[in-house]
Amino acid sequence: MTQHMRQTFDAMRAASLRAQTPPWPERASRLERLRALVTSNRKEMAAAISADFHNRPFQETELAEVFPSIAGIDHALRHGRKWMRPQRRATGLWFKPASSRILPQPLGVVGIVVPWNYPLNLAVGPMTAALAAGNRVMVKQSEFTPRFAELFASLVRASFAEDAIAIVNGDAEAAREFSSLPFDHLLFTGSTAVGHHVMRAASENLTPVTLELGGKSPAIIGPGANFEKAVERILVGKTLNAGQTCIAPDYVLLPEGQQQRFADSARRVFAAMYPDISSNPDYTSIVSPRHFSRLQELAATAQAQGASAIPLSDMAPDAATRRFPPVLLTGVQAGMRVMQEEIFGPILPVVAYRTIEDAIAYVNAHPRPLALYLFEKNRATIDRVMHETVAGGVSINDTLLHIAQDNLPFGGVGASGMGAYHGEYGFQTFSKMKPIFHQSAFSGVGLFKPPYGKTFERMMRWLVR
Structure with missing residues (x-):
């Protein structure tokens, strides 16, 4: 593994531990900077992609990459503050007056492996979800789109600290090393064949994966x-x-x-x-x-x-x-x-x-x-x-x-992938939806402990009928 790749990951992990749950204004600032990066450099990025393909029309990049990237960021900016709020959950009758809730928390450091076919949107889309959830992000761009990859890396370096977002470029060996980092979550978009290798590498660290593959549609x-x-x-x-x-x-x-x-x-x-x-x-x-x-x-x-x-x-x-x-x-x-x-x-x-x-x-x-x-x-x-x-x-x-559709999850099933993202589904993918049970001072669970006797038996008859 290249020393710089590992150092970048370690710096992100340390930054994540120092500020484990960034407030919404900090998350929104990162999303707004990502949006500005895309809108301000759209022509240059389209030109780089066209050069990598030998020819791809500017209009196609606008329609299939710039538009969905911006729409996804705007959707997250509108709804992200609500997504990160604690969510009340019902508590079982016999446990009241205790309370239950779900607390969304960032996972930490998210890895994203981007394919060559839509190198802008398939980087920015998952980045949007990961940033909205409060994570740090490392992105591996494809070696088949080198001009775009280098441009995107330079733009990200100019807009973000390296312990917030980092772009990794390189060949298939670099991708293998990237996939073997102990990320808190790894998202891979690409072929089913390569997806097997990515999941195998991630399993060494028990890294959870989202695989966006393909197949015969x-x-x-x-x-x-x-x-x-x-x-x-x-x-x-x-x-x-x-x-x-x-x-x-x-x-x-x-x-x-x-x-x-x-x-x-x-x-x-x-x-x-x-x-x-x-x-x-x-x-x-x-x-x-x-x-x-x-x-x-x-x-x-x-x-x-x-x-x-x-x-x-x-x-x-x-x-x-x-x-x-x-x-x-x-x-x-x-x-x-x-x-x-x-x-x-x-x-x-x-x-x-x-x-x-x-x-x-x-x-x-x-x-x-x-x-x-x-x-x-x-x-x-x-x-x-x-x-x-x-x-x-x-x-x-x-x-x-x-x-x-930002209100629909995007993901595969079986050989076409696992997991999903986009909109709130992406926020949840890159969050730990932590369940919390809050006991009341007036709890009656003290009746359910040894020594077991008649009171316990009477209570159990109420519970199990």
């Missing part, structure tokens, strides 16, 4: 859906950041016989959103040559095993610019890699079903997804799918937008 077009609208919203969700989104639709389930209709509509939608794709600045590039090659291999392997590819553009993938136009895959089989791995790019398998029961069974036969999307107007069908499937989060008749 289905989009179900129900029999009563507005079909054209469903195609449009699925394409919007799939092409944002060129599909490099943990909750992007990973495959589509649609009624049998509708595959060609979906393909025709998807091609029209894509052409309208991204005309002249080869030079369109609104379309994001794939983040690295390795990720670009992986997507090419996924599509090629599926076709070699019998799947059919339907490009949504006449442009072929371009390794020089890492621009990868979307492609649909039909005739896919469950055993293909493209149906086993999270795609994380603009490849979209399309799977037909005969009945909605078949669609539900297909989803339930696979690991529980981080997100599920249902397009349907019939209330009974909606209720059935909601009650008979399990997913980290759901948007109905749209994609992605459940993640932007």
